[in-house]
Amino acid sequence: MASLTPGFRGRGAARDDSGRLPPGQHLVEGFPVLSAGPTPRVPEGSWRFTLETPDGTARRWTWREFMDLPQERPTVDIHCVTRWSKYDTTWVGVSVDTLLDGIDTSAKFALARCHGGYTTNVPLADVTGGKAWIVHTYDGEPLPAAHGGPARLLIPHLYFWKSAKWVRGLRLLDRDEPGFWESAGYHDYGDPWREQRYSWA
Amino acid sequence: MSSATPGREAPAWRTATLVGDRCETPDVRTLLLDVPGWPGHLPGQHVDLRLTADDGYQATRSYSIAAPAAGERVELTVQRLPDGEVSPYLVDDYPTGALIEMLGPVGGWFVWRGGDEPLLLVAGGAGVVPVMAMARAWRDxxxxAPLRLLYSLRSPDQLFYADELADLAERGAGVLLAYTRETPPGHDRPAARLAADDLAAHGFPPGDAPHCYVCGPTPFVEAVGAALTGLGHDGDRVRAERFGPTGG
Structure with a gap:
């Protein structure tokens, strides 16, 4: 019987016993870019963020109004389905709880909508309770367009494709609706600790 | 093939055997793997390879499939990254006849499903691997479909698939080798980065509405994506795959 990858040793530095690395992931120092098409360029002056509820109510913020909201500074580990993880990334942005403040809704799901047409879906419970932000600053600098600037969603406890770049709104939904990658063979929920990478087409 | 719609299967772990290889450049090895039960795939899809050390340590990385589906054969092209954990083993040490675990096929977006519409493939460096799977499918x-392939590379010693690219040109595909630092003798395009001018001269006009596939390192994909939309191509028809510094 032939053996499995004989002579492969791996590298000590890539091993991680901290308990912070989900299965099948490896640590990186850099910040790889992953997206499906050309990078949209969205000037802050024309940027709007829209929150829509199932009954048709909408809230909208301009960039300036958004920056006047209470800002939080999460430091989080992030995990990409392409198998890299990065520890202690630092962001500045607005908690989704702040955007939803005072909204009484029966919705159970949210669909993030983005410039360039990208969408991604999450249970509403996964973007509330201090678990998700709309961020505009990474590592002390304005978020570069390639990484989703001027603003992206940040949902660090799910695979990073859920942290939609170039986000322009959240639509609250009574029923789940698959987003872009979720319609292209990726998992509907995307928990890195359960390796929910791919799904049946 | 067991699948009526290749590439739409759920990815599953299988054990593959290395049955052959080719050296593309001193840093790049093509692996020919036999994968019992392989369901087929679409050009542009990738696989995850899982390597296991004697002490049980495992490392998993993604690699693009280089050739269209052919039974239970899967062809991968791997470039050695200087600081890589996995690619030096796959290029230098992984022996013929040995096993490796493979999850796939993965990816339902950066894929070409055929058809007669113009096809524009733009590759930077090792980004040529998945677009070559598309070009080979076009040929096979x-x-x-009118096909034009623009391949940006640093110098002649970095060229993958030279004979097949020449063959594609003979079959009527447009093939531009855009050397960025050093050209072979007699090459009429001076060494320079692939730019909007190249895309305008060697691609398709936006009115032809080609399907555009762009693959390479992030700065390359960013530049080409911006150039294509700047030339008037619809961003919705530009599909991108970025190779980060993490494939090692």
Whole structure:
């Protein structure tokens, strides 16, 4: 019987016993870019963020109004389905709880909508309770367009494709609706600790 | 093939055997793997390879499939990254006849499903691997789609698939080798980065509405994506795959 990858040793530095690395992931120092098409360029002056509820109510913020909201500074580990993880990334942005403040809704799901047409879906419970932000600053600098600037969603406890770049709104939904990658063979929920990478087409 | 719609299967772990290889450049090895039960795949899809050390340590990385589906054969092209954990083993040490675990096929977006519409493939460096799977599928199926392939590379010693690229040109595909630092003798394009001018001269006009596939390192994909939309191509028809510094 032939053996499995004989002579492969791996590298000590890539091993991680901290308990912070989900299965099948490896640590990186850099910040790889992953997206499906050309990078949209969205000037802050024309940027709007829209929150829509199932009954048709909408809230909208301009960039300036958004920056006047209470800002939080999460430091989080992030995990990409392409198998890299990065520890202690630092962001500045607005908690989704702040955007939803005072909204009484029966919705159970949210669909993030983005410039360039990208969408991604999450249970509403996964973007509330201090678990998700709309961020505009990474590592002390304005978020570069390639990484989703001027603003992206940040949902660090799910695979990073859920942290939609170039986000322009959240639509609250009574029923789940698959987003872009979720319609292209990726998992509907995307928990890195359960390796929910791919799904049946 | 067991699948009526290749590439739409759920990815599953299988054990593959290395049955052959080719050296593309001193840093790049093509692996020919036999994968019992392989369901087929679409050009542009990738796989995850899982390597296991004697002490049980495992490392998993993604690699693009280089050739269209052919039974239970999967062809991968791997470039050695200087600081890589996995690619030096796959290029230098992984022996013929040995096993490796493979999850796939993965990816339902950066894929070419055939058809007669113009096809523009733009590759930077090792980004040529998944677009070559598309070009090979174009050739093998006798596709009537007009095909143009623009391949940016640093110097002649970095060229993958030279004979097949020449063959594609003879079959009527447009093939531009855009050397960025050093050209071979007699090459009429001076060494320079692939720019909007190249895309305008060697691609398709936006009115032809080609399907555009762009693959390479992030700065390359960013530049080409911006150039294509700047030339008037619809961003919705530009599909991108970025190779980060993490494939090692």
């Amino acid at each position: 199926t006798g596709s009537r």
